[in-house]
Amino acid sequence: MSAVPLRLDGVGKVFSAGGRQRAVLADVDLSVAAGEVVALLGPSGCGKSTLLRLVGGLETASSGSVRVDGREVRGIEARCAVVFQEPRLLPWRSIERNVAFGLPRGTSRERTRTEVKHWLSVVGLAEFGRYRPRQVSGGMAQRAALARALARRPGVLLLDEPFAALDALTRLRMQDLLAEVQQAAGTTVLLVTHDVDEALHLADRVVLLGTSERTREDAVEDADERTREDPGRNAGDDAGKRTGNITPPGAATIRSIVEVPGIRPRDRGDAELAALRVHLLAELGVHTPAPAAAHP
Numbered sequence: 001m002s003a004v005p006l007r008l009d010g011v012g013k014v015f016s017a018g019g020r021q022r023a024v025l026a027d028v029d030l031s032v033a034a035g036e037v038v039a040l041l042g043p044s045g046c047g048k049s050t051l052l053r054l055v056g057g058l059e060t061a062s063s064g065s066v067r068v069d070g071r072e073v074r075g076i077e078a079r080c081a082v083v084f085q086e087p088r089l090l091p092w093r094s095i096e097r098n099v100a101f102g103l104p105r106g107t108s109r110e111r112t113r114t115e116v117k118h119w120l121s122v123v124g125l126a127e128f129g130r131y132r133p134r135q136v137s138g139g140m141a142q143r144a145a146l147a148r149a150l151a152r153r154p155g156v157l158l159l160d161e162p163f164a165a166l167d168a169l170t171r172l173r174m175q176d177l178l179a180e181v182q183q184a185a186g187t188t189v190l191l192v193t194h195d196v197d198e199a200l201h202l203a204d205r206v207v208l209l210g211t212s213e214r215t216r217e218d219a220v221e222d223a224d225e226r227t228r229e230d231p232g233r234n235a236g237d238d239a240g241k242r243t244g245n246i247t248p249p250g251a252a253t254i255r256s257i258v259e260v261p262g263i264r265p266r267d268r269g270d271a272e273l274a275a276l277r278v279h280l281l282a283e284l285g286v287h288t289p290a291p292a293a294a295h296p
């Protein structure tokens with residue numbers, strides 16, 4: 001499948017846990033073009049993975065709509081493939097059989113052999129197809145998980161902190177590998193990450209999620225003020241105060257979207273990216289000194 005666009009309109013998610021309702025996401029509007037790489041950044045617990053899961057159909061939106069290539073997502077989305085933080089390989093199967101698992105049902109033996117060989121070679125595991133997951137390193141297992149996802153030739157690749165559990169050097173190598181693979185396959189990518197550098201290295205745009213400054217209490221106060229100014233308005237109608245585009249307290253939404261300059265793969269030492277890094281970290285509440293001007 002070639003890359004496809006995706007679109008979220010007014011998406012909200014409320015979880016029920018322990019008899020209580022909790023709004024995690026609200027009013028999320030996002031449009032991602034076919035072949036675009038978008039990184040989702042935000043504080044821990046703000047709903048990044050939930051948003052990714054909504055696109056993959058692993059969760060259902062409580063409000064709004066999620067569309068992949070113009071079609072509403074209902075249930076597990078066949079046009080998406082997900083890679084999680086941990087490889088989730090079947091331990092009793094060889095690496096090649098794990099990758100084969102990603103292929104559509106009914107794929108012929110011959111085709112399976114060619115596809116598996118191709119994707120293992122793309123992720124640099126051509127020599128390790130016969131190994132079991134426990135016989136390879138964490139980085140290699142994660143590469144196998146990436147190969148399994150790519151073997152499905154997804155329209156959208158959903159990556160949920162795919163490199164977070166890897167050591168720093170392996171992580172950088174995996175980022176470069178992903179940039180190469182994405183360029184070759186042209187897949188649309190939604191990437192959840194905590195790593196600002198990873199987002200800037202890989203993404204065309206960085207979406208910052210966070211709780212809205214405007215809460216339901218603010219909205220109710222506004223409504224009260226409007227009613228004081230115009231007493232006829234919403235008379236006896238408390239529900240009237242609750243109408244409108246109100247983000248429930250604690251629910252995250254898109255706070256800002258940052259376009260990353262330059263063409264992928266990017267130079268990690270780029271001065272413009274360094275300045276953006278300071279900006280994004282500040283948005284996440286981490287204040288760092290501005291980078292020194294680049295030497296000529």
Ligand SMILES: Nc1ncnc2c1ncn2[C@@H]1O[C@H](COP(=O)(O)OP(=O)(O)OP(=O)(O)O)[C@@H](O)[C@H]1O
Pocket residue numbers: 015016017024042043044045046047048049050051
């Ligand atoms: N199935 C569920 N039932 C109830 N609450 C849930 C469920 N899934 C997620 N949550 C809650 O939703 C919130 C957002 O979780 P999510 O994993 O999407 O955040 P995140 O931004 O990806 O976090 P992190 O960066 O720490 O991985 C959390 O408070 C979490 O406890």
